[in-house]
Amino acid sequence: xxxxxxxxxxxxxxxxxxxxxxxxxxxxxxxxxxxxxxxxxxxxxxxxxxxxxxxxxxxxxxxxxxxxxxxxxxxxxxxxxxxxxxxxxxxxxxxxxxxxxxxxxxxxxxxxxxxxxxxxxxxxxxxxxxxxxxxxxxxxxxxxxxxxxxxxxxxxxxxxxxxxxxxxxxxxxxxxxxxxxxxxxxxxxxxxxxxxxxxxxxxxxxxxxxxxxxxxxxxxxxxxxxxxxxxxxxxxxxxxxxxxxxxxxxxxxxxxxxxxxxxxxxxxxxxxxxxxxxxxxxxxxxxxxxxxxxxxxxxxxxxxxxxxxx
Amino acid sequence: xxxxxxxxxxxxxxxxxxxxxxxxxxxxxxxxxxxxxxxxxxxxxxxxxxxxxxxxxxxxxxxxxxxxxxxxxxxxxxxxxxxxxxxxxxxxxxxxxxxxxxxxxxxxxxxxxxxxxxxxxxxxxxxxxxxxxxxxxxxxxxxxxxxxxxxxxxxxxxxxxxxxxxxxxxxxxxxxxxxxxxxxxxxxxxxxxxxxxxxxxxxxxxxxxxxxxxxxxxxxxxxxxxxxxxxxxxxx
Numbered sequence: 001x002x003x004x005x006x007x008x009x010x011x012x013x014x015x016x017x018x019x020x021x022x023x024x025x026x027x028x029x030x031x032x033x034x035x036x037x038x039x040x041x042x043x044x045x046x047x048x049x050x051x052x053x054x055x056x057x058x059x060x061x062x063x064x065x066x067x068x069x070x071x072x073x074x075x076x077x078x079x080x081x082x083x084x085x086x087x088x089x090x091x092x093x094x095x096x097x098x099x100x101x102x103x104x105x106x107x108x109x110x111x112x113x114x115x116x117x118x119x120x121x122x123x124x125x126x127x128x129x130x131x132x133x134x135x136x137x138x139x140x141x142x143x144x145x146x147x148x149x150x151x152x153x154x155x156x157x158x159x160x161x162x163x164x165x166x167x168x169x170x171x172x173x174x175x176x177x178x179x180x181x182x183x184x185x186x187x188x189x190x191x192x193x194x195x196x197x198x199x200x201x202x203x204x205x206x207x208x209x210x211x212x213x214x215x216x217x218x219x220x221x222x223x224x225x226x227x228x229x230x231x232x233x234x235x236x237x238x239x240x241x242x243x244x245x246x247x248x249x250x251x252x253x254x255x256x257x258x259x260x261x262x263x264x265x266x267x268x269x270x271x272x273x274x275x276x277x278x279x280x281x282x283x284x285x286x287x288x289x290x291x292x293x294x295x296x297x298x299x300x301x302x303x304x305x306x307x308x309x310x
Numbered sequence: 311x312x313x314x315x316x317x318x319x320x321x322x323x324x325x326x327x328x329x330x331x332x333x334x335x336x337x338x339x340x341x342x343x344x345x346x347x348x349x350x351x352x353x354x355x356x357x358x359x360x361x362x363x364x365x366x367x368x369x370x371x372x373x374x375x376x377x378x379x380x381x382x383x384x385x386x387x388x389x390x391x392x393x394x395x396x397x398x399x400x401x402x403x404x405x406x407x408x409x410x411x412x413x414x415x416x417x418x419x420x421x422x423x424x425x426x427x428x429x430x431x432x433x434x435x436x437x438x439x440x441x442x443x444x445x446x447x448x449x450x451x452x453x454x455x456x457x458x459x460x461x462x463x464x465x466x467x468x469x470x471x472x473x474x475x476x477x478x479x480x481x482x483x484x485x486x487x488x489x490x491x492x493x494x495x496x497x498x499x500x501x502x503x504x505x506x507x508x509x510x511x512x513x514x515x516x517x518x519x520x521x522x523x524x525x526x527x528x529x530x531x532x533x534x535x536x537x538x539x540x541x542x543x544x545x546x
Contacts, residue, residue, distance in 0.1 A: 050542075054542040057392075057393050058392070059389065059392065059393075059540065059541050059542035060540035060541070060542050061538065061540065077395055077396055077397040077400075078395055079395075080393060080394055080395045080396075081394070081395035083393070085389075085390070085393035087386065087389045087390060087393075089386065090390070091385050091386040091387045091389070091390070092387070092390070093320065093324065093387060095323075103316060103320060104390065104394060106312070106313070106316050107313045107316060107317070107391070107394035107395065107396055108394050108395050109312075109313070109395055148390075151390065
């Protein structure tokens with residue numbers, strides 16, 4: 001069954017036909033979004049995230065490969081009435097917020113009466129109801145970002161494509177944005193979210209894709225990506241930490257009141273069995289063995305080979 | 311169609327100050343030509359006013375159309391516009407409609423000022439309305455040609471190419487003392503330059519019709535090229 005947004009072996013090269021210098025922004029990119037999910041799209045600057053989004057919206061054409069959005073080929077104008085898009089560094093016309101939203105809504109063919117209602121609703125959602133009559137030119141960057149999100153929501157879209165939606169927001173607004181996205185998702189919207197803010201992605205996305213140098217390096221459920229099967233964390237009691245000194249990363253931890261003190265070891269997968277046998281040989285009791293949970297930042301840095309985010 | 315009209319209205323709103331400033335220019339030049347009522351203007355000045363207004367409207371339309379796509383891309387506002395349910399052809403149609411609406415407003419204002427000027431110069435004014443109808447056709451063709459070039463060139467080159475497309479037939483005509491009337495834009499230009507208020511001056515409506523047809527062709531070509539262009543890459 002086709003997804004709500006499908007890329008099939010899409011390659012995009014930049015550069016003119018007569019220019020020798022061509023840059024490959026996206027290389028053999030294949031991805032499928034499922035209806036109803038929040039999908040995180042990660043990658044360092046220049047990885048090709050925005051290119052992938054712009055291809056889906058028909059702003060540019062793939063050099064090879066193809067894709068579909070809501071069952072129609074990329075660039076189909078009518079299909080865009082069913083999606084909402086927020087661009088990175090959103091650029092808006094200098095008009096009062098409510099009028100601007102009605103303008104964008106009308107472009108999607110929403111009738112005036114419904115548009116007035118939707119306009120009030122989305123302004124309330126982005127907490128800018130009292131600024132409805134103020135010109136967006138006088139808004140702060142964060143407020144403009146929220147109006148940008150409001151215009152993406154005005155047509156009650158099935159698919160929301162958001163390119164760095166929280167980049168200009170302060171921490172409080174970021175939390176509000178996160179709540180808004182979760183609420184939209186609960187209302188049935190699929191969300192395709194490109195962001196540098198890994199903690200945001202980790203908190204709300206069901207699945208994540210990591211892009212590096214135009215290639216998809218990892219895609220999977222967020223929970224699965226965060227769990228490392230290379231290293232395990234073992235918690236045991238009844239065995240002194242000093243007796244496990246030969247094992248790597250041993251530390252004493254406090255267990256709950258009834259269990260007293262214990263030791264926690266982090267061992268490589270191949271040493272897991274050896275560690276368990278040693279604990280049992282010393283008369284200890286193994287309380288838990290779990291794969292180590294990493295942060296999304298760890299996964300990202302490992303996969304993109306970056307020492308830090310660009 | 312409603313979306314195209316909305317974009318056209320928005321485009322006019324965006325360009326309202328230069329447009330209003332040029333409206334003032336039309337009134338001021340008419341006033342200056344009429345010498346603010348102190349003396350009767352001579353015929354040559356009145357004709358010059360009409361000819362320069364006619365050509366000016368066409369050139370302004372070309373400038374306006376040539377810069378439209380570029381400025382929207384540069385400001386990145388085009389991204390939100392084209393993320394809505396409108397095709398690129400509709401978008402170009404909207405820009406054309408806005409440019410044409412501006413040209414019509416100019417032409418009407420010029421004609422109204424012209425009526426005052428001819429009355430002041432004691433000249434007949436019957437030929438003014440046909441002249442400015444031809445001007446509207448000329449503005450449309452210059453805008454559509456400029457828009458066509460602007461789909462693949464920067465606005466300066468697009469304007470240059472548009473002017474060249476009008477100038478080459480003119481140069482041909484000057485060298486051969488004939489011909490080149492096959493190009494409707496130039497044919498209209500010739501009519502502007504030979505305009506008189508005498509009853510023997512008759513507009514050639516077939517040229518206006520050819521100009522309209524040519525505008526449609528150039529708009530179609532522009533739409534085909536623009537449809538294939540990447541719009542989300544940085545502009546120079």
